[in-house]
Amino acid sequence: MRITILGSAAGGGFPQWNCNCRNCAGQRDGSLRAKARTQSSIFVSGSTSADGVLFNASPDILEQIRSHPALQPGRAVRDTAIAGVVLMDGQIDHATGLFMLRERGRPLPLWCTDPVEEDLSTGNPVLKVLGHYCGVDRHRIALDGAAFEVPGAADLSFRAVPLSSKAAPYSPHREAPVPGDNIGMLISDRRSGRSAFYAPGLGEITPALFDLMCGADAVLVDGTFWTDDEMIRLGLSKKTARDIGHLPQSGAGGMIEWLDKLPASTRRLLIHINNTNPILDEDSPExxxxxxxRIEPCEDRMTLDL
Incomplete structure (x- = not known):
């Protein structure tokens, strides 16, 4: 199984277009050793096929496809290696890239939960708009732990788990979350037996969720904020990381503490990194x-072969 990091930043990317925090300003003027990043998305293919699954369609999807020729294999006049799209939530930075895939000649195979399908048909009606173009072949992601497959993505199987996080701001249940607003995914290669757990939005780790993470060969989890009060201290928000559904890396009960408990052989990676997070500075103490x-911040164009 190969996992390609198409984008590793949180919403807005890095540097964010209108931000002049230390990270963004330093990356622009070269005073900070930090790599630019597009908004988070991954592409996963099995051990016997180049075709695979796109997890989340960020607003940067066209740039990401251009940067990864494997996603455009050129086997026909119009072609793609994207066998299907899986959405982890309905956030703008994970769903509006679907608009950019509208030229597909047949309905776009899309997997999402019922709450996400509802939000993308009402509050942000991406799926209805696509109905005027390629159309959408929507498949329901169950939350009972049942495995599912994506036709064309050979050797891969998927199992979703509901997470404690937040729905998109336009969702009617933004402040009253329901199961399926946000999910994590165990991705397995049936031939090799290897697996990865993917959760770009993660507000809380329960014992059952941690057990699932312990069984994976690699985990790619929420790297949005370093501290719980990061945005408050910078004067950019009145809400903590946990208030908006993200478990910070540092502090008691933070992501570092949880990742330290994983088996020694587990590869640990952070994805969906906000532009304010000091870990973007490669020379920072953080x-x-x-x-x-032994925790790695994801970078665009990084690949993991499991």
Missing amino acids: RALLTQH
């Missing part, structure tokens, strides 16, 4: 601390 804990 980045050095991650290295000490």
Whole structure:
């Protein structure tokens, strides 16, 4: 199984277009050693096929496809290696890239939960708009742990788990979350027996969820914020990381503490990194601390072969 990191940043990317925080300003003027990143998305293919599954369609999807020739294999006049799209939530930075796939000559195979399908048909009616173009062949993601497959993505199987996080701001249940607003995914290669757990939006880790993570060969989890009050201290928000559905890396009960408990052989990666997070600065003490804990911040164009 190969996992390609198409984008590793949170909404807005890095540097964010209108932000002049230390990270964004430093990346622009070259005073900070930090790599630019597009908004988070991954592409997963099995061990015997180049075709695979796109997880989340960010607003940067066209740039990401251009940067990864494997997604455009050129086997026909119009072609793609994307056998299907799986949405982890209905957030703008994970769903509006679907508009950019509208030229597909037949309905777009799409897997999402019922709450996400509802939000993308009402509050942000992406799916209705696509009905005027390629159309959508929507498949329901069950939350009972049942495995499912995506036709064309050979060898891969998927199992979703509901997460504690937040629905998109336009959702009617933004402040009253329901199961399926946000999911994690166990991705398995049936031939190799290897697996990865993917959760770009994760507000809380329960014992059952941690057991699932322990069984994976790699985990790619929420790397949005370093501290719970990161946005408050910068004067950019009145809400904490946990208020908006993200478990910070540092502090008691934070992501680092949880990742330290995983088996020694588990590869630990952070994805969906906000532009304010000090780990983007490759010379920062926060980045050095991650290295000490054997935790890797994802970068665009990174690949994992499991």
